[in-house]
Structure formats: structure tokens, C-alpha cells
Amino acid sequence: MPMNADGMQRVSSTSSRLLRVGVRNTDLALVLLLQEPLAQVFAGESLEDLDLAADPDHVLSVLADMAAQAPGALAILAHDHGARHRALSVLGASRGLAQHFLRRPEDLALFATDGPWERLSSAAAMRAYLFEGVAAEPLAEPAFARLTGAAARNALRIRYRQLLSCIVAHDVAHGVSFERIAEMLSDLADAVLQTALAIAQAELAPTATACRFAVIAMGKCGGRELNYVSDVDVIFVAEPLAAEDDPTDALRTATGMATNLMSICQDFTDEGTIWQVDAALRPEGKDGALVRTLSSHIGYYERWAETWEFQALLKARPVAGDMALAAAYIDGVMPMVWTATARPDFVSEVQGMRKRVEREIPADQLSREIKLGPGGLRDVEFSVQLLQLVHGRTDPLVRGRGTLEALAALADHGYVGREDAAVMASSYRFERTLEHRIQLLEMRRTHLLPTDELQLHAIARSLQLRNTEQLDKALRHHTKDVRRIHEKLFYRPLLQAVARLDAGDARLSMEQAVERLRALGYRDPEGAMRHVEALTTGVSRRAAIQRTLLPVLLGWFAETPLPDQGLLGFRRVSDALGATPWYLRLLRDDSAVAERMARILGYSRLATDLLLAAPEAVAMLERLEDLQPRSLEQLLGEFRATAERQSDAAGAVQMLRSLRRRELFRISAGDVLGLTGPVDVCHALSDVTEATLVAAAEAVIRHWEQRRQCPFPTRFVTVAMGRFGGRELSYGSDADVIFVHQALDETADCQGAAIEVASAVTNLLGQPGTEPALLVDADLRPEGRSGPLVRSLEGYAKYYQRWSLSWESQALLRARPFAGDVQLRDDFVRLIDGLRYPAAGLPDAEVREIRRLKARVEAERLPRGADPTLHMKLGRGGLADVEWLVQLLQLQFASSVPALRDLSTLGALAAARDAGLISADQHEVLVHAWLTATHLRNLQMLLTGKSQDQVSTDLTDLRLMAEVLGVPSGAALLDDYRRATRRAHKVFEQLFYGLDADRPDLR
């Protein structure tokens, strides 16, 4: 570099060079760099080497501190280019390790070119170096350390940290692969455990009984994929010297040795600690004996071990002590790992555990959690282990310990696709390396991405990324890949099993595919594989798209209670629509559509049946707005316009029925997907029914006029009754109506024409056909089935004048004229208002009559053998109880309390509470029971397709409903339902029958 006479200029050019290599506080750096020996170390071009340090500011200050203590120690950095390179990288990546060098500046010599860092990288060299530190004979078996006590512990710690620094140098200065670094860290851990055992042997009380003793590494150390900072998982096993001896004394010695070995590693001394030794994976966990004999270990796994304990055993590896004993341990327990996977529910148990872990992460940490978060390390480790457990049973070739090793084996033998395996491996490497860098920072056990911007920056630099945005982007890219791991590793290979590929390339066999699907929750995996085959075989565009799609769908189906049903449904939709271009485009381009479809098919029989009746409705799943119930105005507009375009009434009603079916699918799909609430479902069902009836009546009248070539001679109105009147229809409900007309042309047969229209509407909507029928029920009309189907307004007036019965007034409470002449509707409402809201309230005799009627209904209408505590409509505290109570209150008080003139049960209940007719508590109990019964009845229909008034006691149905409702079990669901309705029944009895609480009710 040319020397410049102008000092200021030199300073400023140094300062800009410092900025370029990443120094933030250049003023301080300039001052430090003026002093020896730093000036000499960074003379000339070597200043650029600061760029190697992830945190150059920190490195400079550490070096300055070291220079102050031992100026000579830095000399090596001035003349040995390689040593400088390594020192800057190591000190820059880890503030934690920098502490070590502050205490022992002379250790910079470790980094000398051709120096210890290079020589001490093999397992044997590390072991020899540590043994030398405690003066242990390297070849003795068992090994004894001549150095013991605090001196041995301190020596072990210092040498451990030196070796660790050498590994870090390989990692950050020489870009050695993650696999090799993890191996070296495991080798170092092995050497530490072996040395600690040599110390523990030497410290053994002279009176102790000799024994055979071995340490088995588990977890990441067992898999030779250890972290920088992590607990080291171990299991201890011991035997007396002679097999026939009583093991009691041997176990006592061994337990003392194990305890001592652990404390040698984990105790804090003047030289700090190494790491925690965790023996919690042993039989019975923390409550179990620390050391067991071989037969006791084997006995435990034979009889009592839990599923996850076998999963843990996958990693077991002999590490220290009596290697023959350790090998016997591995030979004894490993076969059991492969039989345990045959346990029913093995996979679901293991997966359940994984989900629990994920749920326990605080939400604000989820995206920073590199190990346990979604798309994190655990997802890869876990999925690989799961595949090992499923397939390792029959194939010893995939039983390797390490994650990447096992992944490679799975790919080599066709259990997962090569490319997918490669993608997962690369993401895993990235995330593990990132985890290493985070841990290096402070030498702390963490797998949370820091929030501190400076730390993030240092980490990004240590990964050769320019800034934190790049880091963020890379991490997101990899977690996104890993999140698709189930699709890629579990399901995509299934397609290979059915694909007709060239022989020779390893791939999943049919048996293996079936085994995997069974493990993942499919009840009929053979059948499922047949569907997979049918869906993916061939050269059509459809088969090609389905090959991409199916692995994702299979995973989604597996998360529903009925995966087989979901897959079958998909196949049927696909068979119907497969050739339709938009369908394939939709599924290919929008994964949300496929996910919604998977959920609908896997959960709801009703929606599945509606979808299969006309699969093109799948188009609705594209936009969430399309899954919202449509307003009555929208429905009326479309229904009317469509009906008008048809040439005859039958054709028009047929079209209306298909429109209705489409709307039912919309409602049920929104319901399954949790987009539409229970009350909105009732409203939506009522609106669809209403629009259908309006358009159907209009179409029938229009075609009557066309046929007769004359105007329809009478005004015609349809009146909604019952739950339809209250806009509270359920999926399975009939539409209760009555018909009324008022003659326009007195000369014509108005009554006949009206009846003709009413019958035509009822018949056309109700007759069997390909589209679901709408059953129109006019039995609530005066005189029931024996009365005329339609009456004139005057006819109703006369009838009610002469014959009015209290139950008819009660039925009229929910009468709502909705279709036809507006004037007639108003007139009809005026007519019935006097009946249903009697001005003087209800005479006692009529109150008694209604009570008696209800009591009779309770006794007679409940089907034989029905469980009254589970009958949602007529059972104890069910819908009828609440509705009759509301209606009684309306008949009694609606004339004086206008707010009670509400056709809906919930509206009237609220009005009754506001008017003080029922207490707030009673209101709450009644509303809760009514909503519970309404929701459960709809849910049962939606999920099981069973239209029944009794809560199903079928265990599968119950489990399905409990899962959707988030209740722990079917029995708990029944308990909740019975409790809600029991309470409602109590309130009902008090209010309806006027029973006071103290009177015994002894039915």
C-alpha cells in the first residue's frame, strides 16, 4: 500500500477500509489499530482479514485485551497468515469461546499452520489429547487417569475447550461441512466421556467391587450429529465381573461411577463446565435406577416401555467403558425397536407427541424456533425416524442412527424420492448450521433465532450471507420446504409404488406402501392404494396433475377422521370431472381449493353426497366469498330468472331443485370449513327454501296462465310455518307451509286453481329425482290432512271464528307469509294476529289445554325405545320444550309486550327476558340448550348424513362429532348434551307447568 504523507487522508482511507470489512465503530478501531502488537498484526493487506470475522468490532477489542495481558501471544497472528485467518474467524463467530482465549491467550498457537487444530481432528487424536491431560494410559482397558480430583476436572475442561476451538476453526474458517462438524463434536463428546470415565475409575473407592460398566450414547450424540452446546444423552449399563454373581454390589459401584462421571462433566469448577449429561432416557426416566443390568434393561423394553422410548433407542450407540457389554446391550434392545412399531396406533401416538411439542411453543417464538417450530429441525428428524420405524422393521438397510445418514439410506432404497431427500437434506443442513452459529455466539444452548439486530447480522455474516434480510429469506425458503416434508417423504413415494417405471430403480413396493398408509391412519390401505393407482396412472394431463396433487391430499386426508372416505370421494369427483379443463386448472393452481376439498370429503358425508351429485360445485371452493350463504335477494334473483327461462313448470322446478342442491352444498361446505356459524346455517337453509318455493309457485302459476291463455284468477300466497316460519330450518327439515288465496275473478273456479297450483308445487318439489327433494308439508292447515289444501282468506276467517283451537293459535305464532300477493299477505297477517296475540292474553282453561297437550305429546310422540335424554326434538329439555315454552309466553303476553311478536325462538326468548317474563339465568339456560340441540342435530346430519332426531350413539359418529366440537370424547359430548338439556328441562317445567322448585316431581 502506498504510504501517504497526509496523516488525515491515511486515517480516512483506513476508516473506509474498516467500514468495508464490516467494522461499525471505526473511531475505536482506529485507536486500537495504532497500538502494538495489533498494528503489526493488521499491517498492510492483513487488515482485510477482519472481513473473516462475523463480528469484527468484537474481535478487535478481544485482541486488544489479549495483547494487554500477553503481548507475545499475538505474534503468531502477525507472521502466520493461516493462524490469523482461523483466529479471526473463531473469535469473530463466538463471544463465548473468545472468553477462553482471554484467559489463555497462548492458545492462539492452536491455530498455527500445520498446528494442533489440524492434527487433533480425528477421534483417536482427541481422545489421546484428553487422556494425556489427565495422565491416563491410552491403551489400558479399563483406562485409569493418574490425575484425579479438581486438577483432573480443570485439565479436562481446558483441553475440551481447546479441542472445541479447533473444531470451530474447521467450521467457520475452512467451511467444513455440517456433517463433518457434527461428527467431530460427537467424537469430542465421546472422548470427554471416555476421559471422564478414566477419572471416575481412578477415583473409585478402593473397597468398591469391580464391575463391568458401559456408557451408551443416545440422542444426537448417539446419532453422531451433536450440537455445539447441548445435553449429552446417555444410558448406563453394568454387570458383575462373573455373570453368575449377584449384581447388587456391582450395581452399587456402577451407580457411584455413573454419578461421578456425570458430575465430572457437568460440575462448575474454576474452569467452568463442559455440558450436562442427561440420563433421563433410561428406563422409567428420572424415577428409574441410574444404572441397570443388561437383563433389567432388556426386561424393561420387553414389557413396559412406551412407544416413544423405542423411537429414542434408534440412536443408541456404545461410547465408553466395556465395549463388549455395550455391544451386548445394543444387540439385546435393538430387535425390540422393530417389533414395537407393529403396535397398533404406534404412529398416531408418536405423531400426537410431536403435535403436543409444537403446541407448547409460545406463539411469539414460533417463527424464531429453529428446532421445534413448523418447518424446523424436529420435523425432519421426526419424519425420518417415523419412516425408519415403519420400514426398518422389514428392511435393516434403513436402520442408520444419524438423520442425514438415514435419509440417504431411505432414498437409496426407494422409500423416498432422491430429489425430495436431497431438498430435505439441504434444508436440514442449513438449519443445523444456523443453529450452530446461534449457539456459537455465546456458547449457549439455544435454538431460537436472536432478536438482536447485531447478533443477527453477525450470524448472517458467519453464513456468508450479506445481511439479515438474506438470512431471513434463506430461513423462510428452507422452513417452507420442510413444511412440505410429509407430502414429499411420506406420500409422494406411494405414487412410485403404483407407477410403471423401468425396473432397476429402487422404489417403494406395494406392500411397503400399504404398510406406510396403514401406519398413517388409513383403515383400508389396500383399497386406498387402488385409488392412488387409478388416479395417477396414465399419460393424460389429468393423471399428471393428480400425481402432483395426490401426495398433498393424502396427507390432508390423513388428518381427518375418515381418510379412506376422503380419498374415495376425491376419486369419484375426479372421475366425474377429470376431463374438465377448469377443474384441473383449479386444483393445480390453488392449493387452498384442494385443502378445502380434502376437509369436506374427509369430514362431511352430507357435503360429499351433495358434491358427488354434481361435482362441478367444486368450483365454489376457489373463493371463500363463494362459500358464504347468499342473501335472500340474490337467491330470489337467480332462482326467478332461471325458472323464467324454462318452457314448462316441471322443467322450471327441476332447475330450481338443482339450484337448491348447489346452495345446500355451499351452506354445508361453509359449515364444515367453519365459515358459517350454527345460527347462520339455519337462516341460510330457510332462505334457500324460501327462494325455491317463491320461484316454484311463480313458475307454476305462469305456466298455468300460458296453458289457459288467461290471467290466474286468484291471489295466491304461501305461508311459512313452524321452524321455517321462524327462519330456523335444519338440514333435514321439511318445509312446513299453509296456502291461502283470495279471488280476483269471482266467476272462475278460484279455489280449484289455487289447489291445482299448491299441489303442483308440492308434488314437483317433493317427487323423487336426481336432485334432492324438498318436502313441503301442509299438515298444519286447519283440519290438518282432512281439510282443503288451500283456503281463501275468508275461509280462514270463518274457520278461525268458529273452530279456533288453542294449538292452531300456537301454530300461527310462527306463520310468515312470504310468497305471492303483498296485499293478501298483509291481510292474512292482520287476520291471524288477533288469534295468536289474543288481546286479553290466554284464559286459564286454554293455558291448561296447552299444558295438557304438551304433556301428551311428551308421552306419545317420543318413538319407542328412544332415549328421552338424547332425543333432540322431543326429548327432555330438547327443542320442543324450549319452543313450547316460548309459544306459551307469546300467547299469554304478546298482546301487551309487542317485542314478543318475534317469529324466531331466540328472538322471542330475548324479548321474554327483556320483559322480565323469564330471568337472565333462565334465558341463558334455555338458549344454551336450544342452540346445543340445534347445532348438534345439524352437525350430525352434516357429518354423518344421518337425518335423525336422536343423538347418535354410534361410537364412530360420536367420535367424529366430538372431534369437530373440540370435546375430549364421545362420552363427554353426551354428558355435555344431557347436562344442557337437563337444566333446560328444569327451567321449562318451572315456567311451563308452573311448578315451583320445591314440589317433588315423581314421574
Add this chain to the structure above:
Amino acid sequence: MDKQTEFVLRSIEERDIRFVRLWFTDVLGFLKSVAIAPAELEGAFEEGIGFDGSAIEGFARVHESDMLAWPDASTFQLLPTRSEVSGVARIFCDITMPDGSPSWADPRHVLKRSLAKASDMGFSFYTHPEIEFFLFKAEPQPGALPVPIDNFGYFDHSPHGIGHDFRREAILMLEAMGISVEFSHHEGAPGQQEIDLRYADALTTADNIMTFRAIVKEVALKEGLYASFMPKPFSTAPGSGMHTHLSLFEGDRNAFFDANSQYQLSKVGQSFVAGLLRHAGEITAVLNQWVNSYKRLAGGGEAPAYVCWGHNNRSAMVRVPMYKPGKGNSTRIEVRSLDTACNPYLAFAVLLNAGLKGIEEGYTLPPGAEDDVWSLSAAERRAMGMTALPTSLGEAIRVMEASDLVAETLGEHVFDFFLRNKRAEWEEYRRQVTPFELEKYLPVL
């Protein structure tokens, strides 16, 4: 297979067991038994034993009748009463639905749910019952009055008494089954016996009570006698109660003990008692489930009829016994209303939940009663705020019907069945014309 299952299967081989009785309890507290061959037991541990639940009182309706009984290996015991040649063992079962989910009709499950709730609050629940019963000379004959085996009284040592031999025999047998017996003596009525079981966790105690009843009945039969747990066989002599001592532990520490409180009863203990008292009426139908139970409660003496507590007051419903210095861990309270003919699983469950409710809501303990409650006038009792326990099964049913506490404890299914069954019993009883009426009215009316 777990440790205990292993042990059971091994014992069966070693002891030459010929039959294994699978025991469970119906909702009314009657013991049910299915005998299987030892070879079937391993299968029963793995897959359960199927049976028709609709045949068991309160278990299921016909359409949901398939159920499974799962032996609980920790309850395995040899039955010593059978001949020495070939052994018979018993083992209690948990009842599940065919899909393995627990049946909510199983009284054991009811108690387990209450215990789980206590455990969530950090408590374990221990009980210690004093079981009274009568010994008669022969099995009951229709129309004949029962004849007690003796006419001795409370604590009477009965030299060469049949009762003495009987108690020794029964106790030996219970001990042989691993059921520790603490105390036994002759009670206050002719032929009446008392045997106390040592305290244990509530589930074990309930199992032990079921075993106890079976053993006592069997020993009596073997001696040519008849043992009965009917609460009140004689109008004029005291009835058979099952005074039960209750305590809660937090880990190893007795949660009822507090050296600085009055009677050394901790805040937790006080709230627990307050819970028992506040909900006493609601749980009475479970503690005293028969028409006859109320004859005992009306009889005075040791049987309580009023809702109150006292320190060493033997007429109070809840008694807080004298604290023995240095024995903090034996601090307990004694409930005196329940009788031996209850379903112990359900009874312990409602007692526990009533007490826990007191702890949860922080009920305060009303002042204790120091007088003999029976000797107070009605006005005095009213003044002291003492309410009466239900005086008949009908009244107890009515109070229970309104109880969310009992419904939640029993589960809606058992709650509903129990009430229906008890209403029917009460209705049947109301139609009876009793000897009392014939004697009193026929001569004069």
C-alpha cells in the same frame, strides 16, 4: 405389558389358579362377577372381555349394549375362601365402550374422574371406613323377623361368642387378601359388628369395601349365619352406618393439618368441611340410597339427622376428631351420615367433589355444634342455623334433582339412571301398607 400384569400372570401360574373372577360394580353398588379361565386372562388384559351392558343395572340401553371389562392388574388378589386345592382369584375391572373409551356408567370411572379433578388441584384423597353390619342366625325368611346372633352391646367382649369367632375368621381372610383391618368390636345393637379398614386411597378403599362385603357374606354363610348390610333392620336398635374418615394430601403433607388453627384444621380442611355441609342435602341420596337408610337417620344416637359439624361431637354429621399431638399427618374429618349399603365409588366421589367445591369457592366454616344435636329443640336448631338432612328417600331425590354438583360428579348418564331408579323405588314404597299402620290403625279405625 406392564410390571403388574406380568406379576399377575406369573402368580396365576405359580399358585395354580383355576378361575379368575372379574369383578365390577353396578350403579346401585351391587358386585358383578364374571368367571374366566386363567388362559383367558392374558387376552382380557390385551383386549378386554366383552359383555352385554344392558344386562347390568344402569350401564346401558339395548342399542348401545356392547361393553368391555378390562382387568385392573393392580387389584389382583387370591380369594382365600375357596378350598385349598385349587385357587380362585379376583380382579377388579374398568368398563369401557367397544372403542376403548371409558364408560361413564362405570362407578369406578365416576370415582376416577373425581380423583383426577382432585389431582389437578394437587390433592390425593384418602378414606378410612368403619363398617357396621348385622349378623343373624339364619338367612332371611319372608314374613319372619330376623334373629340376631347375640344380645351383647357396644365393646362387649363376648366370650366364646359366635360373633367373636366370626370376626376373627373374617379378619384373617381380609388380611390374607391384603386388606388391612384396623379395629373390630361388637357394636351397640344385638348381633351388630364393626370392622374398620385401614386408611388408603379412595379407589383402593372402595374396591376394598366391595371385597369386604363379599367376604363377610361368604364367611357368614360358611359358619351357617347370615350377614347383612341393611342400614336399619330393627326399629328399636341402632342401625348400621359407615362412618368414614376423609383426608386430603398434598404430596406427603396432610392438607387438613395446620398447627396454628383451631383444632389444627387447616383452611383447606375448613373449606372442605364447609363444602360437605353446604352440599349435604344434595349428596344424601347417594350416601343413603335406600328407603330403609332414612329409618337409620331418624333413629337418633350415633346417626346424624342435621347438617352441622362438631369437634368430637358424635351427634354431628361431620366430626373433627381430637388432634393427637405430633400426628399432623393423621388429621382427618369424619362423615357420619353414610351407611354401609351405599355404592362406595359414588359415595366417595360426591363427598370428594362437595369438599373440593368448598375449597374452590373458599366457603367459610360455620360455627361448630358442641351440644348433642338431638337434645336441642327445633327452635334452638333453627336459631343455630342448622338445617335437617332429607328425612326420606323421596325428599333426598328431590334435593338431588336440582344439584349440578351431583350431576357433574356422577355424569349425566349415571345421574339420570340413579334418579329414575330411586324414584321408582320410592313410588313402590309409597304404595306399601306397613305393619306399623296395621298395628296402629286397624284396631281403632
